[in-house]
Amino acid sequence: MSDTPYRAGFVTFVGRPNVGKSTLTNALVGEKVAITSPKPQTTRRAIRGIMHRPDGQLIIVDTPGVHRPRTLLGERLNALVESILGDVDVIGFCVPADEKLGPGDRFINERLDDFPRAKKVAVLTKTDRASRTEIVDQLARLGTLREWDAVVPLSSVAEEQLDVLSDVLLDLMPESPQLYEDAQVTDESEDDRIAELIREAALDGVRDELPHSLAVTVDDRVEREPDGDAPGLLELYASLYVERDSQKGIVIGKGGSRLKSVGERARHEIEALLDRRVYLSLRVKVLKEWQRDPKFLGRLGF
Ligand SMILES: Nc1nc2c(ncn2[C@@H]2O[C@H](COP(=O)(O)OP(=O)(O)OP(=O)(O)O)[C@@H](O)[C@H]2O)c(=O)[nH]1
Numbered sequence: 520m521s522d523t524p525y526r527a528g529f530v531t532f533v534g535r536p537n538v539g540k541s542t543l544t545n546a547l548v549g550e551k552v553a554i555t556s557p558k559p560q561t562t563r564r565a566i567r568g569i570m571h572r573p574d575g576q577l578i579i580v581d582t583p584g585v586h587r588p589r590t591l592l593g594e595r596l597n598a599l600v601e602s603i604l605g606d607v608d609v610i611g612f613c614v615p616a617d618e619k620l621g622p623g624d625r626f627i628n629e630r631l632d633d634f635p636r637a638k639k640v641a642v643l644t645k646t647d648r649a650s651r652t653e654i655v656d657q658l659a660r661l662g663t664l665r666e667w668d669a670v671v672p673l674s675s676v677a678e679e680q681l682d683v684l685s686d687v688l689l690d691l692m693p694e695s696p697q698l699y700e701d702a703q704v705t706d707e708s709e710d711d712r713i714a715e716l717i718r719e720a721a722l723d724g725v726r727d728e729l730p731h732s733l734a735v736t737v738d739d740r741v742e743r744e745p746d747g748d749a750p751g752l753l754e755l756y757a758s759l760y761v762e763r764d765s766q767k768g769i770v771i772g773k774g775g776s777r778l779k780s781v782g783e784r785a786r787h788e789i790e791a792l793l794d795r796r797v798y799l800s801l802r803v804k805v806l807k808e809w810q811r812d813p814k815f816l817g818r819l820g821f
Pocket residue numbers: 534535536537538539540541542543554555556557558559560561562583584644645646647648673674675676677
């Protein structure tokens with residue numbers, strides 16, 4: 520045994536939409552906890568994933584994309600980002616290896632000056648999509664932005680250099696007792712995670728601006744009695760909220776076909792999460808302007 524002290528603390532990954540923050544969180548935690556989708560700005564919640572190691576714990580806070588507020592939801596998201604960044608030990612600034620450093624990256628980087636307490640690590644994501652030369656060039660450009668506590672190139676998909684990042688992050692954490700129990704991978708409630716899985720399935724492949732217009736609540740759970748030798752089912756009743764009739768049509772699809780496949784996909788994911796059989800009932804409701812409704816936002820946990 521070495522005499523390395525036990526370290527634990529909080530890290531958050533920031534960066535433009537779609538740079539791979541959620542995928543990185545999932546790869547580090549090793550279980551699906553954050554919503555990932557090819558659409559920008561689908562992460563709305565501060566979902567925490569916890570990476571456990573014998574020598575420490577990384578508590579990962581997933582932030583929503585930093586964007587200009589146009590609605591009450593947008594304002595609350597930005598306020599949420601501010602409060603998260605003010606509170607973490609390390610901020611991981613993510614930039615993809617396969618795109619040039621742009622004004623969006625510089626804007627976010629400059630905002631990091633407002634959080635002097637946090638150590639700052641540059642993470643070059645998606646290295647599997649770039650050549651060696653491109654990676655070296657990007658690292659050099661990243662180096663001009665500020666004096667980083669560390670710079671790590673990695674690929675979450677190819678699972679390259681993830682261990683390097685976790686070593687680096689843990690090294691920057693304060694000495695601390697264990698903050699969460701071993702078995703915990705997230706402190707989100709089970710219903711929240713179920714709602715996220717449904718939301719992710721419902722967003723898959725929809726092309727317009729649905730991401731911010733779709734909210735999911737789990738309304739009821741009923742234990743169905745075991746039938747002979749067959750174990751009891753868990754019945755889950757959830758609602759999908761959209762803002763317009765046209766969006767309801769998109770979610771439901773022709774003759775309900777899309778909603779059916781959304782339900783099937785979500786059910787599989789939920790069964791994997793809960794490790795038991797589930798009956799899932801989905802209803803789609805139109806709630807005009809829900810993003811401006813403080814009461815409803817409160818219900819969603821904002
Ligand atoms: N090839 C490759 N693709 C990746 C990698 N990491 C993420 N992606 C893909 O990039 C897309 C965006 O990833 P996300 O993890 O959802 O990105 P995000 O930064 O959390 O996005 P927002 O939630 O919009 O802020 C997805 O299609 C991922 O599969 C990687 O290491 N390699």
